[in-house]
Amino acid sequence: MDSVILINPFAVPAGEPAGEQFLAGWRAAADVMRRQEGFISTALHASLDPAAHFQFVNVGRWASAEHFQRALRAPEFQQGAAGNPYPNFPSLYRVIAE
């Protein structure tokens, strides 16, 4: 399979209102991204530990790195959903060992 995995850990403070604000932003971004060519899936992971450095981690799948890069440049993503006030570390990955 040629698809790639997007992993993006977000350093969001634990609790509210940060959690709800982040979730609203994530949903808006996900709604845009799922309309882009090459999108396969996305899953938002929430930490069980309020002391965790990364309270949220997004794990998605795209048909290829090129599809994902093109989606990032999509005007509807750039015009709204791209903004995120929390430090985050998106990168594309492949599984190399299990």
Add this chain to the structure above:
Amino acid sequence: MDSVILINPFAVPAGEPAGEQFLAGWRAAADVMRRQEGFISTALHASLDPAAHFQFVNVGRWASAEHFQRALRAPEFQQGAAGNPYPNFPSLYRVIAE
């Protein structure tokens, strides 16, 4: 499903020898962990981008948070595989949105 997802991003420098050293340590730890009760799966993700902050991300699944915490305290894990020279941010997660 009551299982939990372990996500652990590792800030390993890109390239060798760090990559090979990290991988050897990950394999040793994974070999210990897969013998512990409650282990379901593990998958090491390697970044496609040498500039990524987290060159490796481990994503695993455990039967419960309690199983994972017990595995961390297992003597054979503590005696060898627990040591990791790279900054990492392990936490347990649940998927809250897709």
